[in-house]
Amino acid sequence: MAKVFIYPGTSLILSDLVARFGHRPLGAALAVREKVQTPGLDSPPLQITPEDPKKGLRYAAVEVPSGVRGRMALYGPQIEEADAGIIVRDADLAFGCMGCARTNELVRFLLHRREIPLLELTYPRSDEEGVRFVAAIKEFLAGLAGGETA
Amino acid sequence: MSPPVRIALLGCGAEYSGVMPEIYEAARQVEAEVFYPDVTLADVKAAGKSFGLDVHSADLKLMIARAEALVAGRTEADAVFIATCFRCAEAAIVRNELRRYIHEGSRLPVVSYSFTERTTSGTLLTRMEALVTIARRRALLARERQEGITLGLDSGSATTKAVIMKENEVIGTGWRPTTQVQQSADEVIALALEESGIRRSEIEATGVTGYGRFLLGNSIGADLIQEELTVNSKGAVYLADRQHGFATVIDIGGMDNKAITVQDGIPGVFTMGGICAGASGRFLEMTAKRLGIDITELGPLAMKGMGKNVPMNSYCIVFGTQSLVNALAAGNSPEDVAAAACHSVAEQVYEQQLQEVDIREPVIMVGGTSLISGLVHAMGELLQTEIVVPRYSQFIGAVGSALLASGYIRKE
């Protein structure tokens, strides 16, 4: 089972397909769950504290806005951990954890820099595109170590 | 108990900066409730086109859609708090345009703020409190005349001021540098009482503002404890006799600056800055000290100089002052250095605060620094307008408190 970073990190579609084809999707939900389940934090709503933007300094300099660095504290470790990535390029309506265009640019850049297998596509807008979208993802995932062929 | 004031939050990045608890806490302290205006995905998709600002970040699109819902009246709110990440250019454009859009399209008071992960509830408290005051105390803020005998106290970070007013006239004042909050207050009250010839027991109502307002308000049993944004803007338009229509109030204080767009005596848009000492009265104090003159002499000296003769590399109170020292060593006149210092403070306030409000004439300068003529002149040059400095402008918070406190006099 490979760890596949999904972009947008909040995507239902990518999360479903990666898990359906036998791999582990890395995205916003897992990062937020870890925060929410950490005892002792008291920083609603996401349990992100002012310490997180400081942790984000590993990925972006201090002159980068705190919201970017705080988000990077969620995604940065996942990008480092990922064995592969799937990027939907036209994810313009992903909010919250993916709601900042500057963070998203950095996330995509860091994914490319890792030189892991990456699949880039756009959202399907027709049945035909849906078929190509699903088939491309299945084929990509099947090529990763530990994937299912079903 | 009255229902909480509902403050609509238009924000981007706050949840990821760890500052949401600070926003909630500031709201809780002033018995307000922060909420997100509800919109649909269709509203968000349409927002770019209808508002005309097609930004890239989805959370900023969401902010625009939420602002449109407020202006269109689809969501009810008492006030609006706009908060985005410090140093984000995309968000700064949205923040400024939404602030203007809401101000022009509704009667909702708006405050905008750019936060870092270091922003605390204490920093936000005065702003939230002002929003609540405007929402809850419109009737009180409508007062245009002082009645009876009232005491106004302004416990500022640098100085403590008191005035006593009687039947719409200031009859006594007191001023002291703030050392210990209570002691300084006692001293200025004594001074004001002495000048006015009034006995403490004759005072019918008391109002307190400034940093020390909560401590003093409780200890002296004040009738009115109110933040300085609403008090000062009320005091400014009262003293300048501009109680109707628009005005802009600028108050460069010892520790923070206030810039307020006022309509009929009530703040519509306001901002406070308190990060850089280079944009405060402290910078001018340092300059006066370095020039070996009293702060009261700095303004007239600056009026005789040419600021642009002195190269200033920084607004910083350390490095900017160093530029001034270097200029003196290089043979620049004290007049030019004084003028450069005034220009430096005015320019930083202009660049950092005044961009967050709408400048509407007349522009009224208040607070202790408004007595530094060189600073007022520099600001007037930057804004291309004649600045109004009313009498008693240095007592602005105290006058505003005394004026508003008369609303608490119990009629026999």
Added chain:
Amino acid sequence: MSEAVVAGQRSVRPSVQPGTVAKYVFVDSPELTAADLALRAYEIAPAVQIKETCFGLVITGLEAEVDRLVIELRNLDPDRIFVKDRGFPPGDERRCRANLGGARPGFYGHENEMKLVRYISSGLRALRDPKKADLLRAKPKKQDEPLSPERLQEIIEES
């Protein structure tokens, strides 16, 4: 739903302990509603917490239990049921609409993708029909080719 509290009150504590997970199970089918799904879920795993949402269910419980239930539910309509992890437990006051005043940001993202899942369903169906899949995949993607000078000449001459 948890009891209503003022948004952001500091009394909030994580109500889902480490080891437990929450997952969305969304359905986009004319034959299966969220209520049907909930009913079936209660039958399969009565110990797991189940909550209906706009697009389906949120199920919460021990990871193994939730995963077992997800597999069973997915079998009801494999091409039209979609599953995703959720960071927050259901009804968490930090994310609950009742407390925030408006929808949390993630809701809009789901709404956007739920408009597209029918194409994913087509893609999943096609996986079981290799002929159709090959046919569709073989079709070149429609692209707006730039008009060649020769073709432009032809058009001018034809008109």
